[in-house]
Amino acid sequence: MKYSYYPGCTLKTKAKELSDYAVAAAKVLGVELEEIKDWQCCGGVYSTSKDEIASKLSSVRALAQARDEGHDLMTLCSACHNVIKRVNEDMRGDENFRTKANNYMAPDMEYHGEANVVHYLEMLRDVVGFDEIKKKVVNPLTGRKIGAYYGCLLLRPGKVMEFDDPENPQILEDFIRAIGATPVLFEQRNECCGGYMTLNDKELAQKRSTAVVDSAVRNEADCLITACPLCRYNLEVNSETKLPVIYFTELLAEALGIKEVK
Amino acid sequence: MSLNTKIDTETIERISGVNTRKCMKCGKCSATCPAFHEMDFHPHQFVAMVEKGDIEPLMKSKSIWNCLTCFACVQRCPRDVEPAKLVEAIRQAVIRQAGENHLKAEQIPEMLDSELPQQAIVSAFRKYKK
Amino acid sequence: MQKIGVFVCWCGSNIAATVDVAAVAEAVKGEPGVVFATDYQYMCSEGGQSLIKETIKEQGLTGVVICSCSPRMHEATFRKTVEAAGINPYMLEIANIREQCSWIHKNKEEGTEKAIILAKAAVAKLNLNTPLIAGESRVVKRALVIGGGIAGIQTALDIAEAGYEVDIVEKQPTIGGKMTQIDKTFPTLDCAACILTPKMVDAAQSEKINIYSYSEVEKVSGFVGNFSVTIKKKPRYVNSDLCTGCGACMEKCPSKKTPNEFNMGLDNRTAIYIPFAQAIPKVPVIDTAACLHFKTGKCGICQKTCSANAIDFDQKEELITKEYGAIVVATGFNPLKPTKFDEYQYNQCADVVTSLEFERLMNAAGPTKGVLLRPSDQSHPKKIVFVQCVGSRGQSCRDHSYCSKICCMYTAKHAMLVRDKYPDTDVTVFYIDVRTPGKNFDEFYRRAVEEYGVHYIKGMVGKVEQVDGSLKVQASDLLSNDQMVLDADMVVLATAVEPDPTAKSLATMLTASIDTNNFFTEAHPKLRPVESPTAGVYLSGVCQGPKDIPETVAQGSACAAKVIGLLAKDKLLSNPCVAHSDELLCNGCSTCANVCAYGAIDYVDKEVNDHGKREVRHIAVVNEAVCQGCGACTVTCPSGAMDLKGFANRQIMAEVDAICK
């Protein structure tokens, strides 16, 4: 199985390990991630404004590239996933937007949403399968009590993201079980960490992230996992309650016994 | 869009794609909003006020900068009204006006810390700047 | 040549606002056969009908075209009108210029032009109409009621009272339905069991009522007055004739861990069980999924225990086919299971319950013997939050678009009962609107607020969280424009009413229609509320739409009245728009009989006179009492011998020609 892989800016710098572990683990699972050529920043947030065109074009470019390479487009960072998946949805369903975007870019071949956007976790669940992962685990993380923090971007809006039940997602919990650890459910797992608000209203970001971590602590989690560098930042730096926050790919690599190899 | 352009219900509904008349005024958006207490106008008020054409106050409100775009209101709205899209549309209507950028590049350095992912900066620019 | 009168209805402004009715009348005056045309404000009113009758007499009309609302609305009305004036009722055509014209077009010029064409098409068709005489068929004097809840019981009792036989088919092991699970009823607060169980007993004891419990409808054929229904009796593995209902088997049954459906899974039952003490019939059922005998073949304790020798592990499914004149659908509802509403933590937290679960927690025969205890730790909840409209009035995929109608009242009832029984409990209700139209309903709700001190807050709950064994409820208070977080020990979700999942397959069997929500559709939303559009199929209770108990009972009785009206007839006039085979054209090939769903076409050897040549031919003959008039045979017939009265080839082609002119 091969994917066109869109890492995104942060995964090349501050969150390098999120990506590195993912690529290494994929190899063990028999999945090849080929980074798409000349990708550009997705913009971090999706604009819901119907008349915003330019800010969505970099996503369209990545999508068209994947289409040309003949693979599904794989994302890992929650924010990139949200932006690219929603732009793809616009390219499929919003004729006005599609026409304008294609006019702007004048690509060799017009893009109409042919590519599929797949998140790394969806690949683990739907293509590899958690049972298969369980078989490949050499270093089960038995006894670890892990809280899965979904945040907003993977889940919402549910009718576009179609990632999991937006109110009661299970994919990360199933993942945690597959690597031998115990999932901890906590109420705030799908509530906002504060996101980019850290630059506008630090207090609000602190309040939000503290609420999330508190909720996890109350439910006796040892650590939190996430797929988003900004979530991780908020939960680690802005939360007043402290709890280790790890990328889920790091735990995957650990369980597969390749953490040190990278 | 110049300063003098009157922003009316139609403009906001067009930018956002939201039909405010679908709202049944249950308040679930405001019940679920994690930034509620940091807002002077609340999600359900955005819907009601846009419907009424009362948009000026919303454009001046701090709510438009404090919306986390977490989509909890969009997800949980039983009528599919999508209040967050209205907040976004009004924010766009503001920053598209000359000199109305909420966040300026020169402010950034002092905000940085070693851990901050650039994703945060990119996102904030997208939200607060033309 | 016909003498046709055309009457164009204004329908007040419904038609006249977008269609120039005078112009329509004027335009058809030149059409072949038209000798009279006029417009009038309300054709269906007495004045309008008199106008038609008088004109028929004055002008000596042979046929009438009415340009008005849909024929589905008033065709029957106008047929009676023209018949009263001495014209065959089938010498009437209706041009639908309201639903299919004035209501969908805004431009008057466009609307008028279309109305004129529709009117001309009706005239063209009418020119080819011939008088039709309805045939007759018999009526089997027995009714079938599908569903044995309060609706079905009421309907059955009323039909039986009139002296007709009624069979009730109930898929559960006992009749009684959802009402058996309800503790008290609003607005009088009398005990549901106290008013329901006597009716259940009456039904069981009535000589005219035959109950097929633990049974389902398997197949339906036939038509009004003459249905043939196959009923599947599922095996109980207990011989109903021998069982005394002593309950010894249940006491001894070693498999005791199956969630008890009657108590909404809040406690457990044995594998052999009677759902509740007042069940009718009071005969146990063996749940083969739980029974050790069926699972391992090892156990047989109940068989050994039963002194009446009633346990029969070899009992088989039984199919019974019976004839009925009328069928009543009373399949009722289920409350929505809020598994997709996890912002309320229903899946995660035992103390978030649905209203029906709450009924069981308050009921003396419930899992807690009527003492209100939290499922999680069996403690008394001190603070209870009720959330209204869960799954109702929404547009997302997890919601139903309709208002479930009964939740406001039962929530007020719950709140009131809790405050009455446990005055130290703090009760808050979050609502969007409080809807209490009904006799003494608003007074009831006000009493909950004013006398019982229930807090009503306008706003929805956004999120429920579990914090240290208690619940935090984050909600809107719209009137004070606030977001509040309320501590609660228990959260009760007023979940939407959903039609029973069997509705869809049953509707298909009955060829009755259901709406997008799977509620059965009534023949007319206002004027024929208890009949389905399929003749002989009637609707009782919530299968047609959300209803409270008094409404359900009223509708059940209304439905019975309709059924009695049908069964009282000795013969039914059948639809005369049936197929007819031209004996001179018929090849006798039998292709038409192959496609007839009703077996209405027979082949006979018949002497025909073909232009003076007499010979015996093997030809098709339509049984007019059995033919339903679909027309499948007409298209399959290559020679065109088979045609449909009222919708003849020539008539339809005349319409096509008029429209495409």
Next chain:
Amino acid sequence: MREINEMLKKKVSELLENGTADRIIGWQAGEFCYDVTPAVMRKDNLDELFYNGFCGANQSKYLIQESLEEGKVLALLKPCDTYSFNQLVKEHRVNREKVYALGIPCSGMLDVDKIKALGITGILSIEDNGEEIKVATMYGDKTCKRTEVLQERCKVCKGKEHKAYDELLIPDEDAPEVPNGEDRFELVNKLEAMTSQERFDFWRGELSKCIRCNACRNVCPACSCRTCVFDNDNSGVAAKSNADDFEENMFHIIRAFHVAGRCTDCGECSRVCPQHIPLHLLNRKFIKDIDEFYGEFQAGEDDTAKGPLTAYTEGDCEPSIVMEKGGEA
């Protein structure tokens, strides 16, 4: 062929003698050996009966009328005729009781036009044994290959097995093989592969030749209505001639539709068309669609199976399949 002819004569006279039937529908020679006409014969004129490679006409349709008459009629059915025969029995058009069906072998029927096209004229008689056809002509003996002069429909022969009979002249397994093996849908496929406009032009070109002589209708065993809709003044579509393009189209669409699911693909319509319109390609389109959409079906295979247009399954394809599947736009 000569032996078979002898066997046949012997068998037929035997059957008439012993009263199995009192008359026979057979073939009579016309002026030329290839000019064969079907005829009813009795004991007294039986010597006119003969059977050769030009006896292609499908006789089952005559049985509709014959089986109404007194007494039993002896029918000579080639394998492909039995399909039409079954179909007519199924539709109660032929009274099976009144027919004694004698199955006769066939090694493929010949098309005299094709022989003439090879330059063989002045034909006197023909000897069609095996691969080679010997033709005696006024200008001497000529030969040609059987495969070259077979009728179009025989190139896609359904096989030598009789699907209905009371008696077989020779067992099917001993009968000659017809050299077939061509794909009968080849031309349909070719048409489907054209653009919509090309197809339109093709059919306009063909159907505009129609003179509405009704030969196709009159020969067709499926087109056996007592009164055709196009002859019935009350049907609303009656017409004696094609007034315009539309009527040319309509007549043939409706004719093909009326026989859809009943047509055995006997090919008589195209054989008799004086304008050489390939009418069988309309029927074959329906046959191909039926096979593809609803499973293989051969009309006349037996006399009981429900035709595809009087049957259905819940999972049948939707009419929109034409949008995806039909020929190119």
Next chain:
Amino acid sequence: MQVNETNTVNTEEKEFTPLIVAFCCNWCSYAGADLAGSSRLSYPANVKIIRVPCSCRVNPLFILRAFQRGADGVILCGCHPGDCHYSTGNYYARRRMTLLFSMLDYLGIEKGRTRVEWVSAAEGAKFSATMNDFAATIHKLGPNRKLRDLRCEK
């Protein structure tokens, strides 16, 4: 901007207004059309409905007749398969129309001119959407020239 778009469509429609004949079964689709009406869901006025008891009543002759007389599109609406008031009528209609449409395509008639849609009594919105969509399709195809009686030209 929206206003402009509507205007352009309008001017185009003046050049060619397709005539559409819709055969609707009495029990589902005709009721669906009524529901579209009572819900005020508009569709083009040039869609004219002919009521038939069941989709299986529609003879291919009727459809050809409509084209002959100048219709640009013909649509047949019936109960959803499985929901036929006469239990099986629409199954037969489905086969007949599939074969007829395929034959028309084979004769080179534009595929989009004929359509079958299943519309239930509850699907007023679907009825209106279907008619709008069909009218748009026919508008794109332009006038029916291949299957019409030229004597019927206005």
